[in-house]
Amino acid sequence: MKAQCLDGDRLSIRTSLRSTPDAVSETLREVRVRLNDMPPLDCLDSTWEVIVAEVLNNIVEHAYDDSHTGEIDLTLLFGPTTMNAEFIDYGRAMPNGTLPCPRDADLDVPRADLPEGGFGWMLIHTLASHVEYRHDGGSNRLALELRLDTKS
């Protein structure tokens, strides 16, 4: 992981990780350590981590079909008010070449029918101020922007 402080108030992080749930976990822990070393970014709430986790998990599970052999290139740029993230993978494209558009799950159902999944894209779309996706030759590129909040 390469972390670089830019202009005193922005942090750029670049890393590559294997497409495994453990690597996703470790990467997020490491990003947290880097943020903790750079006030005021140490005071960010966890929304950046939720959205980055959801996109990475989606790549692990769907673009690479849980094969655990893929590579993901991750770039995060934390500024004073926004985070920009870019995810590049070399796996399968999104169905129809576009981002899934989730519907709100129906929670007014018997306990046995409550949804156990499908929350990921809902969280991504709710949290991000902008998301774009492109499948280009052999790679998928997803970029998003998130407004940052501090811990309350």
Place this chain on the structure above:
Amino acid sequence: MQLTRQTRSGLEMITVDADRIDAAVAIQFKDRMRELLADASGRFVLNLERVDFIDSSGLGAIVAAMKLMPPGAKLELAGLSPAVDKVFRMTRMDSIFTIYPSADTALSA
């Protein structure tokens, strides 16, 4: 993933001794909950005070555990950190669980 079950003040409390419930541990969490809830009856409280991060896989695993409860038994939640609470609220899953601010308030409820 370490989960401990204790009987406290007449209710069963399962404490998650981990800082994350994410995709890396979701299956393990679900399996362990299945073992701990095998003979469930009455009120169970899942104590999340030590958990400071959850993703949608972790959330799904908690919902799956709740669905394992036999009729008449109930899984409640306690001690959600702001980060965990936010994920429950954004997915509206806060509406299907009884949630206590802390393990202590769950015990006295």
